[in-house]
Amino acid sequence: MYLTRMYLNPRRRQTLRMSKDPQVLHAAVESAFPPTENRGRILWRLDESASQTALLIVSRDIPSLEHLQEQAGWETERTWDSREYDPLLTRLHKGQRYRFRLTANPTHIVTGPDGTKRRKAHVSERYQAEWLQERAESIGVKWIDSSTEDESAAPLVTKRETLRFKRGQNHVTLARVTFEGGLEVIDADALRSVLVEGIGRGKAYGCGLMTLAPARSTG
Amino acid sequence: MSTLVLELSGPLQAWGDESRFVRRDTRMLPTKSGVVGLLAAALGRRRIDPIEDLAGLRFGVRQEQPGELVRDFQTAIDWRTGKAKPLSQRYYVGDAKFLAFIEGDSTLLEGLAGAIKSPVFPLYLGRRACPPGTRLVLGIRDGDIEDAIESEPWRASERYMRTQPRDAMLLYSRDAGPYDVSDEMVRDVPVSFDPRNREYAWRSVVHGWSRVTNPEGVPSDEHDVMQLLGGI
Numbered sequence: 001m002y003l004t005r006m007y008l009n010p011r012r013r014q015t016l017r018m019s020k021d022p023q024v025l026h027a028a029v030e031s032a033f034p035p036t037e038n039r040g041r042i043l044w045r046l047d048e049s050a051s052q053t054a055l056l057i058v059s060r061d062i063p064s065l066e067h068l069q070e071q072a073g074w075e076t077e078r079t080w081d082s083r084e085y086d087p088l089l090t091r092l093h094k095g096q097r098y099r100f101r102l103t104a105n106p107t108h109i110v111t112g113p114d115g116t117k118r119r120k121a122h123v124s125e126r127y128q129a130e131w132l133q134e135r136a137e138s139i140g141v142k143w144i145d146s147s148t149e150d151e152s153a154a155p156l157v158t159k160r161e162t163l164r165f166k167r168g169q170n171h172v173t174l175a176r177v178t179f180e181g182g183l184e185v186i187d188a189d190a191l192r193s194v195l196v197e198g199i200g201r202g203k204a205y206g207c208g209l210m211t212l213a214p215a216r217s218t219g
Numbered sequence: 220m221s222t223l224v225l226e227l228s229g230p231l232q233a234w235g236d237e238s239r240f241v242r243r244d245t246r247m248l249p250t251k252s253g254v255v256g257l258l259a260a261a262l263g264r265r266r267i268d269p270i271e272d273l274a275g276l277r278f279g280v281r282q283e284q285p286g287e288l289v290r291d292f293q294t295a296i297d298w299r300t301g302k303a304k305p306l307s308q309r310y311y312v313g314d315a316k317f318l319a320f321i322e323g324d325s326t327l328l329e330g331l332a333g334a335i336k337s338p339v340f341p342l343y344l345g346r347r348a349c350p351p352g353t354r355l356v357l358g359i360r361d362g363d364i365e366d367a368i369e370s371e372p373w374r375a376s377e378r379y380m381r382t383q384p385r386d387a388m389l390l391y392s393r394d395a396g397p398y399d400v401s402d403e404m405v406r407d408v409p410v411s412f413d414p415r416n417r418e419y420a421w422r423s424v425v426h427g428w429s430r431v432t433n434p435e436g437v438p439s440d441e442h443d444v445m446q447l448l449g450g451i
Contacts, residue, residue, distance in 0.1 A: 005445060011390070011402065011426045047442070052388075056444060075400060083448040101442045180442070211444040 001089065001196055003211075004057040006065055006080035008072045015053060015072040019046060021165040022174065022205035025055075028071070032063035043198045043209040045103045058085060058196065058209055088212070089195065092188040097144065100155075102210040103178045105202035106131035119201075121175035125157050128177045139199065139210075140190025141183040155181035163205075174205055182215055221325035222360050222367040223332055225254070226374060227280075228316040229352035231289065232344040233309070236407040236419075241307040245345070247285065247315075248392050250407040251278045252419060253345040254319050257355075258331055259412070263339030266412045274409050277322035279364045279393025281429060284375040286315020311349065316375055318357070320393070322364040332356045364393055373431045385436040388428040395423040402426045 008015045018025040029044050040060040047054045057063055062082045065073075073079055106122040108131070122128045132155055136143055143155050159178035164171060185191055198208030227249055234250045235243055255273045264270065289311040295304040321328065335342065335355050343349050360367045368391050373380070380387075395401040401423030410418040 003444060003448060081445070083445060085448070088447050098447075099442065211442070212447055213442045213444060214446050 001085035002057075002059055002062050002082045003085045004055075004059070004063055004065070004080055004082040006055045006057075006068065007074065008053045008055055008068075008079075009074045010048070010053045012072050018072060019048060019053070020163065022163060023165050023167055023172075025206065026204050028068050029055075029057060029063070031067065032057070032065050033059065033061055041197055041203065043196075043203060045206050045209040045211075047101070056209060056211060085196075089192050092185055092192055094185055094188060096185045097215040098183055098185070098212040099181070099215055100183050100210055100212050101178065101180050102132070102155075102199070103159075103176060103207055104132070104200040105175060105205070105207040106177055107201055121173075123162075123175060125160065128160070128175075129154055129157055129179075132179050135199065137186075138190065139194045140185065140187030142186055144182045144184050155179045155183075172205075174202055174207075176202070176205075176207060220322055220363045221328050222362065222364050223321040223323070223328040224357040224360060224367060224371060225319040225321070225335070225355045226316070226353055226357050227254075227319055227344055227351065227355070228283075229344050229349055231311040231313055231346075231349045232286075232315055232317075233311045233346035233349055235310075235345070236405060241305045243307070243309045243346075245288070245310045245312055246405075247288070247312060248282060248390075249280045249317050249319055249345065250405070251394075251422065252407040252409040254278065254280075254321070255409050256412060257342050257344075258321075258335070260340040260342055261331070261334040261338040263334075266414055270409055270412065277364050277394045279320040279322075279368055279391060281318045281320070281368055281371070281389055281391040282315075283318060283373060283389065284314070284316040284379045285390075286312045289313040309346075311346075318371060318374065320364045320367050322367075325359060328359050332359060365396075368393065368429055373433070377435070380433055381435050381437070383433055383436045385433050387431050387433045387436060389431060390426065391429050392424050392426050395425045399423075399425045 025046065029042060033039055033042065043058040045056045047056060065080050069078065106128045107119050108122060109117050110120050111117050122131050133143065156179065157177055158180045161176050163174045163176060195210055199210060200208050202208065233245045234248065234253050235245050236250050238244045255270060258273050259270050291309040291311065293307040293309060297304060342351060342355065344351055373389065403424050403426065404421050405424055406419050406421050408420040408422045410420050
């Protein structure tokens with residue numbers, strides 16, 4: 001597995017389009033890989049901060065992003081970098097602490113009065129946070145606050161957005177939520193599969209990719 | 220080549236490039252026409268006087284402090300007739316700070332700097348209701364506009380600097396050189412300011428970021444995914 005990070009130029013028109021229309025970025029990410037039969041799940045996420053826009057991709061093969069550089073990158077320098085992901089995955093074991101960031105599409109199933117079931121997005125911050133909290137066990141972690149050692153701390157919702165875009169003739173509405181916080185590994189195998197396979201729905205549209213960073217040192 | 224550096228800051232600024240009728244827009248960065256107009260006013264040129272020499276100088280701006288968009292909804296009554304004037308919306312950039320760069324021959328720039336220090340007509344930041352809040356001229360630097368944009372120290376207010384990351388990025392926008400790929404076309408090169416025949420031409424601009432260090436800034440809480448994968 002490989003993790004790729006690419007910096008995009010936030011002032012270019014195509015970058016703006018991509019941050020508003022995940023269908024466009026989905027197509028760009030898909031075309032970064034050769035059309036082989038079985039290329040596994042490709043996860044991606046757009047991290048936008050005040051100073052930079054970064055596209056993260058987790059994939060089985062190394063992507064080639066020249067076309068994206070041409071449309072939305074910086075002119076002069078190559079701004080992406082692919083690293084082997086397996087060393088981190090194999091190093092995971094119970095008791096380790098990390099900081100994490102996850103962009104996901106929290107949904108739930110609503111049963112109507114006539115028994116029909118429909119999948120709907122959680123829209124309020126409270127239910128979005130609960131959605132992730134309930135999944136601690138299936139992700140194989142315990143949520144903690146790594147700076148205060150507070151074991152009951154919930155992950156924070158740091159960004160919420162509702163995207164509306166077209167997919168062919170249909171209009172798609174997608175609730176995208178970014179969570180951040182600390183975690184302690186309980187079940188390394190479960191966490192490993194979440195890091196590689198993603199979590200929740202909307203994986204083609206920049207949801208489900210969770211990344212780890214070193215836990216903040218206390219004091 | 221030398222570059223004249225001006226500081227454009229004040230409570231309100233307005234830099235319209237395509238406003239018509241009662242809706243007077245502003246761009247979030249100063250326009251070439253606005254700054255060329257300011258130079259022409261300092262030199263004492265009237266609106267019908269030629270300005271090709273000023274419009275031909277290379278121009279760039281850097282955003283020290285972005286400011287915010289301010290909307291002014293205006294109602295007015297003609298006191299002679301008692302009739303209402305058309306409703307008008309005027310937009311301003313509030314509490315912003317920019318540097319403007321003008322590249323040219325050093326003797327010409329010295330003349331311009333002197334004229335701005337003792338202007339013939341009052342100077343304003345894009346619209347007559349927007350006086351400058353500081354002295355405009357910061358000085359004349361050796362080198363071209365690219366050098367000046369990169370080497371000029373950051374001049375935002377301390378309060379604003381403290382809210383920015385340690386490694387801050389300042390947006391700049393300048394005239395494209397012969398080998399640049401332009402990012403945007405802007406119609407703000409004045410051909411004539413004559414009120415009966417105003418005319419503007421297009422210019423291609425390049426946007427970019429200039430990196431400055433900000434020791435007072437907030438520590439960047441960058442979620443660096445590469446840290447666990449070795450290397451930087």
